[in-house]
Amino acid sequence: MKYFAGLAAAIASVVLTLATASAQHTVAAKFDVSKSITLTGTVTRVDWANPYAHILVKVPSAKSGAPVRWAVEIESPILLASNGWSQTTVKPGDVIKVEGPPARDGSKQISGKTVLLTNTNKVVFKGYNGTPVLKPAIPDSPTPLWPDGHPRLGPTPGQTGYWGNPSSTSMVQIGVTVPMDAYGLLKNIEDVDKVAPMQKWALDVYEMRQRTFLSSDPMFQGCKPPGGPRQYQQIYGVQFVEDLEHQRIFVLMGGGNRNERIMYLDGRKQVGQRNGDDDNPLYYGRAVARWESGTLVADIKGFNEKFWFDNGGLPHTEQLHLVERYTRTSMNTLKYEVTIEDPGAYTKRWTANWTLQWIPGEELPYFLCQDNRP
Amino acid sequence: MRVKSAFLIGLLVMLSVAVSAIAQEGHPLTGTWYGDFGPSPTKRNDLTVILNWDGKNVTGIINPGPDVVLVKVATLDSTINKWAVHFETDAKNKAGGLDHFVFDGKMQNPVAFNRSITGTYTCGTTKGDFKITRD
Amino acid sequence: MRNKSIKKTFTLLTAFVLTLGLTVVGLSQVAAPPAQNGVGVPPLPAVPANAGGGAAGRGGARGANATPSAPTPRRPDGKPIMGSMPGTATGRWNRGPTTLPPPNLDEVPFQPWARIVYDQRQIDQFEPHTRCKASGAARQFSTPYGTEFLEVPDLQRIYIMDEGGPHSYRIIYMDGRPHPKNLVPTNYGHSIGGWDGDTLVVDTIGFNEKFWIDTRGTPHTTQLHFIERFTRTDFNTMQYQATIDDPGAYTRTWTTPVFSMVWGANQDLFEYVCQDNNKGPELMLGSQESVDRSILYVP
Numbered sequence: 001m002k003y004f005a006g007l008a009a010a011i012a013s014v015v016l017t018l019a020t021a022s023a024q025h026t027v028a029a030k031f032d033v034s035k036s037i038t039l040t041g042t043v044t045r046v047d048w049a050n051p052y053a054h055i056l057v058k059v060p061s062a063k064s065g066a067p068v069r070w071a072v073e074i075e076s077p078i079l080l081a082s083n084g085w086s087q088t089t090v091k092p093g094d095v096i097k098v099e100g101p102p103a104r105d106g107s108k109q110i111s112g113k114t115v116l117l118t119n120t121n122k123v124v125f126k127g128y129n130g131t132p133v134l135k136p137a138i139p140d141s142p143t144p145l146w147p148d149g150h151p152r153l154g155p156t157p158g159q160t161g162y163w164g165n166p167s168s169t170s171m172v173q174i175g176v177t178v179p180m181d182a183y184g185l186l187k188n189i190e191d192v193d194k195v196a197p198m199q200k201w202a203l204d205v206y207e208m209r210q211r212t213f214l215s216s217d218p219m220f221q222g223c224k225p226p227g228g229p230r231q232y233q234q235i236y237g238v239q240f241v242e243d244l245e246h247q248r249i250f251v252l253m254g255g256g257n258r259n260e261r262i263m264y265l266d267g268r269k270q271v272g273q274r275n276g277d278d279d280n281p282l283y284y285g286r287a288v289a290r291w292e293s294g295t296l297v298a299d300i301k302g303f304n305e306k307f308w309f310d311n312g313g314l315p316h317t318e319q320l321h322l323v324e325r326y327t328r329t330s331m332n333t334l335k336y337e338v339t340i341e342d343p344g345a346y347t348k349r350w351t352a353n354w355t356l357q358w359i360p361g362e363e364l365p366y367f368l369c370q371d372n373r374p
Numbered sequence: 375m376r377v378k379s380a381f382l383i384g385l386l387v388m389l390s391v392a393v394s395a396i397a398q399e400g401h402p403l404t405g406t407w408y409g410d411f412g413p414s415p416t417k418r419n420d421l422t423v424i425l426n427w428d429g430k431n432v433t434g435i436i437n438p439g440p441d442v443v444l445v446k447v448a449t450l451d452s453t454i455n456k457w458a459v460h461f462e463t464d465a466k467n468k469a470g471g472l473d474h475f476v477f478d479g480k481m482q483n484p485v486a487f488n489r490s491i492t493g494t495y496t497c498g499t500t501k502g503d504f505k506i507t508r509d
Numbered sequence: 510m511r512n513k514s515i516k517k518t519f520t521l522l523t524a525f526v527l528t529l530g531l532t533v534v535g536l537s538q539v540a541a542p543p544a545q546n547g548v549g550v551p552p553l554p555a556v557p558a559n560a561g562g563g564a565a566g567r568g569g570a571r572g573a574n575a576t577p578s579a580p581t582p583r584r585p586d587g588k589p590i591m592g593s594m595p596g597t598a599t600g601r602w603n604r605g606p607t608t609l610p611p612p613n614l615d616e617v618p619f620q621p622w623a624r625i626v627y628d629q630r631q632i633d634q635f636e637p638h639t640r641c642k643a644s645g646a647a648r649q650f651s652t653p654y655g656t657e658f659l660e661v662p663d664l665q666r667i668y669i670m671d672e673g674g675p676h677s678y679r680i681i682y683m684d685g686r687p688h689p690k691n692l693v694p695t696n697y698g699h700s701i702g703g704w705d706g707d708t709l710v711v712d713t714i715g716f717n718e719k720f721w722i723d724t725r726g727t728p729h730t731t732q733l734h735f736i737e738r739f740t741r742t743d744f745n746t747m748q749y750q751a752t753i754d755d756p757g758a759y760t761r762t763w764t765t766p767v768f769s770m771v772w773g774a775n776q777d778l779f780e781y782v783c784q785d786n787n788k789g790p791e792l793m794l795g796s797q798e799s800v801d802r803s804i805l806y807v808p
Contacts, residue, residue, distance in 0.1 A: 047802065054802045071802035081693070108803040157663055158684075201401055204452030208485045216485040218399060223641070223784050241661055241668065245595035250659070250668075258643065258677040260670060262778060282780045305400030306785070317400040319429055344401065344429040363680075366695050370641045370675070370784070371719070 026183035028213040031101040050371040141331040153240035164237030168354035170312035184312020202345040209313035223369035227283040228309030254364035263289040296326040317344030401427035409506030457481040579744040592658035605650035606768035608725040623728040623758040630726030641783035643675040645697035646722035730757030745772040
């Protein structure tokens with residue numbers, strides 16, 4: 001990401017300050033952010049994997065016993081690399097001093113708030129868990145079009161790029177603003193009932209998920225896919241591949257498990273994928289779409305209840321029915337608007353919207369949720 | 375034949391709940407719960423409860439199989455720190471009449487995929503306890 | 510215990526019902542392809558018969574709904590169409606190679622460590638794919654659900670979509686670009702493709718070591734330079750052959766036998782999520798809790 005590199009260059013070149021939301025979940029889901037500990041240890045290994053790279057260190061024991069192995073969780077290799085890190089920025093044998101919150105479950109894990117290399121006395125990493133920094137402006141141009149006049153959702157011929165930098169990383173109904181962190185964790189728990197028109201059970205579940213720091217998130221726990229609007233809340237973005245020869249649009253996802261899903265534009269009925277499969281509810285639902293002048297309107301239903309459709313943990317049921325509107329207002333901006341209709345969880349239909357930014361010249365970052373699991 | 379029709383009814387009932395039974399992030403009561411109930415620690419009976427939420431009511435069955443019974447009422451009070459669960463059913467007894475069971479419990483770990491419900495039940499003059507865990 | 514037998518009956522019945530739904534292959538609701546698709550390909554003959562050529566994998570058994578072996582379809586410029594014909598119902602390539610070495614393992618120039626690892630893998634079969642790890646090289650073609658070749662002429666690339674397993678995709682760049690200098694190793698590597706007559710030759714480097722290149726764990730290292738040759742010999746048959754150039758695991762370059770994939774007509778990609786209901790949490794995905802990274806697992 002070129003402008004991240006530019007941003008990093010503007011600061012001392014060795015200090016990593018993350019310019020936008022970090023990878024998968026709020027630090028508070030795994031670490032007790034009300035505490036802070038400091039460790040000094042020798043690096044034994046750098047585990048360079050998504051969703052988070054880890055530095056394994058041996059920390060001398062307080063009593064004179066065997067040194068204890070700790071894992072320091074930093075950031076995804078994608079973000080680290082875009083900020084000048086490599087697998088060897090910190091090497092086995094280096095002594096580092098780490099400050100940050102410890103794991104809630106008492107295991108020997110710490111989230112790296114700052115990481116300092118003792119032989120240079122320089123801070124090589126500063127993690128964060130807060131509001132994204134403003135992105136530098138990229139020159140804009142009019143919406144690129146296909147010969148038949150409808151907007152291109154992908155690059156112009158010969159180019160590449162993807163949609164990233166979501167302007168919002170969790171859903172709130174239009175007309176409401178509540179302070180949240182970059183993962184949808186509310187700053188004030190009293191704001192729970194403002195977020196969307198939830199039925200009582202849904203509001204209570206949403207509040208519970210918020211109070212437990214979103215740690216019950218199936219994507220965090222088991223790499224379940226980011227179905228529904230959630231795929232457009234991921235910083236690793238999406239690409240749309242328009243398969244004109246077969247009237248389909250593939251959504252390729254940079255976040256989650258690097259899955260693909262399909263929107264069908266051939267006028268077919270929104271039915272099951274195989275004979276007799278009509279009722280099988282899916283993570284990504286069944287999507288049909290059509291162009292309404294410059295807006296792609298997609299209709300999706302047939303969702304299961306095994307995932308979260310929003311980073312902040314708003315609930316849904318199998319009755320979820322989404323209508324999505326994609327409008328590329330210019331080369332650099334995609335407006336995404338979604339209407340949520342779910343009589344199982346919400347008291348009425350509601351709408352949220354945000355924008356995605358075109359990141360030119362780059363492919364989707366290579367991210368696999370399941371990478372960092374055994 | 376009685377056995378065959380019971381099997382078919384059981385199959386139909388199971389099919390109608392099969393899909394929702396594997397959900398876990400929707401309504402907290404949705405799903406299949408396994409456990410037991412009984413008047414004392416040594417006298418236990420199997421308890422399998424399959425529940426579904428349609429947007430207004432919770433419906434379901436208990437102990438799928440030849441002795442399956444329908445859930446008459448099931449409610450969840452998800453108020454914070456309460457998470458009270460209540461369900462009732464009628465089961466045929468040996469005399470050919472109906473026994474009315476009332477279960478009242480509290481849901482533990484309501485946002486975990488393997489949440490559980492523990493509580494007490496009454497059936498006429500019999501009292502006891504139950505525990506079921508979501509699979 | 511009665512409770513367990515009820516659970517087992519319920520599970521079996523549900524599995525039975527779901528299996529009924531899933532094994533009905535080819536009876537899609539998609540309309541029959543139009544007679545003329547405007548790219549110079551003759552209309553498909555009306556009478557289906559199983560005439561698919563080549564030694565097929567398990568997918569070959571589904572050939573009952575395949576059209577007879579019409580010739581290789583081509584684009585106006587004469588290049589073979591590797592996926593679904595424009596304007597027609599989409600299809601897939603059913604299972605291809607499962608294990609790359611020839612039947613006689615002595616013909617494979619293993620380095621000694623690689624042969625030992627290969628033999629051990631036949632015993633424990635602890636392959637990453639079953640733990641939902643995206644798996645490149647030939648492993649992508651080894652699931653029963655096959656792959657879809659999505660040709661996107663406008664982008665000058667071909668996507669190979671996994672149907673099963675990780676349900677992800679591989680990109681083959683067809684625009685003549687070289688491999689970049691500083692590749693971060695990935696599960697699928699970096700693939701560039703070009704034509705050798707009617708054969709699509711795909712050259713891939715930049716693999717990591719977190720997956721197996723076939724179902725049997727034929728070893729590889731990050732030095733792997735993998736060359737695949739795809740030839741659509743007729744409408745229903747894709748031949749596949751690979752050359753393994755990996756000085757980290759083999760004493761010289763070697764080439765696999767020729768394998769075949771059979772075309773599955775009228776098959777849409779369906780959703781498959783590997784993580785969906787895996788009940789072996791101790792083997793994958795963090796046991797439903799946040800992973801303790803201070804304890805190292807064997808990958």
